[in-house]
Structures are given as structure tokens and as C-alpha cells.
Amino acid sequence: MSTALVVRPALPNPTSWYPGHMTRLTRMLPMHLSRTHVVLEVRDCRMPLTTVNRQFDETLRRWKIDRGRDPLTTLPRFDTGMACEHYVVLNKRDLMPSWGVEPLRHALRNLAPFRPTFFTSTSTMSEVKELRNALVNVAKRHPHIPELNVLVLGMPNVGKSSLLNALRTVGIQGRTAKALQTSAQPGRTRSISTPLKLNVSPPVYAYDTPGLMVPFLGHGETGAERGAKFALMSGLKEGLYDIHNIASYLLYKLNSLNPESPAYLPLIPRDAEPTNDVDELLALIAKKHNMLRTGGVLDVDRAANLFVNWWRDTGALPPDSGAALPTLPSASNPQITGWGFDFQWELAPHEINSAGDPLLIQAKMEECIVKHWQQEQKDESEGSNLSLRQQRKRSIAEKSLKRQKLIQ
Incomplete structure (x- = not known):
């Protein structure tokens, strides 16, 4: 793939x-x-x-x-x-x-x-x-x-x-x-x-203290992905997200981090290949684990729950090799790798042989953190981290403050 x-x-x-x-x-x-x-x-x-x-x-x-x-x-x-x-x-x-x-x-x-x-x-x-x-x-x-x-x-x-x-x-x-x-x-x-x-x-x-969620997750693709992340880690109330949507996002992230040998391979038959199609993946999981409905139909709903809960329980780490750094194929094209679901970086061809260098990993992580902070500051200054209702309330409050200053 x-x-x-x-x-x-x-x-x-x-x-x-x-x-x-x-x-x-x-x-x-x-x-x-x-x-x-x-x-x-x-x-x-x-x-x-x-x-x-x-x-x-x-x-x-x-x-x-x-x-x-x-x-x-x-x-x-x-x-x-x-x-x-x-x-x-x-x-x-x-x-x-x-x-x-x-x-x-x-x-x-x-x-x-x-x-x-x-x-x-x-x-x-x-x-x-x-x-x-x-x-x-x-x-x-x-x-x-x-x-x-x-x-x-x-x-x-x-x-x-x-x-x-x-x-x-x-x-x-x-x-x-x-x-x-x-x-x-x-x-x-x-x-x-x-x-x-x-x-x-x-x-x-x-x-x-009670877990405190943010009132608004964001607009567009940024908010959609943030919501998927919280749903994946059980940070949102159960039932707000369809399990197939969560499974689809999990498949995307695992394939992004290691497209050649994604972490879910032990969940599917040995002769099966990595896939980007969540329906195909869930069918493979249901087949390997003999998840069947009445009439011999593959139970993809149970397979989706198994896939998501496997990640929640294990972090997608093999029990005996969780410390291993994903191997990257030698290539002339840039490679994508990362750590967890918040740190993902591109390695230039000349960096691939040093992919496991802690100093290089640290530098890539710092770039991810700074980029994240800069985006949050931009969203806050533009008000894009607020819902439309929150934006209207902020606008009313700002206008009221201006009127008070004029009166004084």
C-alpha cells in the first residue's frame, strides 16, 4: 500500500x-x-x-x-x-x-x-x-x-x-x-x-475533579478530526459518534504512521494485505475472529468494536515489541512517521537513515508542538475556536464595552 x-x-x-x-x-x-x-x-x-x-x-x-x-x-x-x-x-x-x-x-x-x-x-x-x-x-x-x-x-x-x-x-x-x-x-x-x-x-x-471538555471542538476538518480523536479515546459521551466513523479514523491514523506494516495486521488473516478501506478491514477482522450473524453474515459492528477497543486497551502496541521504532524503507521520496496521534512528521530522504536518532525525533516533536501552539493562537485571535453562538456573544460583549468607554 x-x-x-x-x-x-x-x-x-x-x-x-x-x-x-x-x-x-x-x-x-x-x-x-x-x-x-x-x-x-x-x-x-x-x-x-x-x-x-x-x-x-x-x-x-x-x-x-x-x-x-x-x-x-x-x-x-x-x-x-x-x-x-x-x-x-x-x-x-x-x-x-x-x-x-x-x-x-x-x-x-x-x-x-x-x-x-x-x-x-x-x-x-x-x-x-x-x-x-x-x-x-x-x-x-x-x-x-x-x-x-x-x-x-x-x-x-x-x-x-x-x-x-x-x-x-x-x-x-x-x-x-x-x-x-x-x-x-x-x-x-x-x-x-x-x-x-x-x-x-x-x-x-x-x-x-470532573473531566472538563472544551465547549466547542472547532470548525471544519480541524474540528471534525479533533472530535474523532476524543471519541476514539472515549473522551466523549458514548453514542455521540458512530463506531464505524471511529474505526475509519483509527484505520487512517495507523496507516499514516506505518503504511507498509500497520499495527492492525495481527487482527486480520495472515495472508491479508493492509487496506485503506474500513469496510474491507472490518470484514477481515470479523472473518479472522469468526464474528458471524444469523445466516453466516459477517458481523462488522462487532468487528468495529473489537478494532477500536483493541487500540484503547493496548495503544496498538505489540506486547513484546512496543519499544521498536517503525522501520522505514529506503527511498528517494520523503517518508511520514510519528509518535502517537498528535506527532506526525515528514522525513526527507537524507534523514531516513537517522530516523531513530533521539535528537532528530526531539527536533521533529518540537516543530509539531510549535506548529500546534501557533495554530491555536491564530484560532483564538480570529475567533475560529468559538461556535457561532459564542462568536455572537463575544461580539455583543465587545460592542457593549466600547459603548461604556465612549460614555466615560
């Missing part, structure tokens, strides 16, 4: 999902931050840019300024004696190839040195312990604080509750029951949790 044939499928317009408990959290967030010492902003490692919620930015910036901190450096503006740390946690790291972790860590350190980043997986307790130790160290640096309060923020289904349960397990000696209920579907947590003890001495407590 040629890379020229890998084209993005037609995707439905994104469906907004912003229930009332998300609105309440947005309004009450400044109040909760007033008694918070550390913010853990949890993102999904498979989509570390898509799961950035810009709604947090201004509120957290004001929180830092009020605590005497410069939001863009690690240096204090003046000493208030109050702890004020904002950590980014890229969760579900075990669902990503390990070869991209260190390049991304260094890329984020270069571009945002004022915001420490941790990679975590609830299946790897050493990473959870590293984050727990960072929280304990903050508490030790501020011994006058009776207890360190940690607020956990993030989009739906990025693993906030599971991460807190893991932090509790490594921080409290002896057997500990799971303190927070978790679910594979978004929206399980609908209010701020009661304090969850993560460490005894010094005392560290955490508060879980």
Missing part, C-alpha cells in the same frame, strides 16, 4: 458535549485553587496536544500571579510563602512506544521549562513513585503548611482517578482500598471529590 493512498476519511461534524457539571467546575475553579498548593494537569500520552485544555490557562495564570509567581518562569515575583506548583502529567505512558518518551520530555523542557512534566502509567509504579516524591518534596519545602493540597485537573477519561488511586497505593503503607471509582466511559466523576490522603508525613491530600 502506497503512502499516497493514505487519505483522511470524511468525518462528521463534531458534536459538543459540555454538561452542567463541567460548567459548574469552570465557575468554581478559582475558589478551589485558592486552597490549592499543587495542580496536576493530567493529559493522555497518546494525544498530548489534543488533551491540552486551554480553558485552564488563564485561571492558572491568575492563580500563579496571586501567589507571587511569574507564570512563564520558575522564579518567584515576590515571596508569599505559599506553595504554587503546576505539573503536567502525561498519563497512560504504557500505551505508547518508549522510544518517544525521552525526546518528548526534552522537547517540552526546552519549550516550556517553567512547567515540569511527568510521564506516568498505573502499571509502572516507579513512575508513580517519582510523581509522589515530587509532591512530598513540595510539602517538605513548605513545612509551615499544615497539609499540602493537590488539585487534579484534566479532560474526560485521561485517567485522573486511576492515577490518584495509584498515588495513594504507593504513598500509604499497607493494603489500601481503591478510594475513587473509575470507569472506561467519561463523566463518571461529576463533582469535586472528598480529600484523598496520598502521604502521611508530611501530609498530602488530593482532590479529584
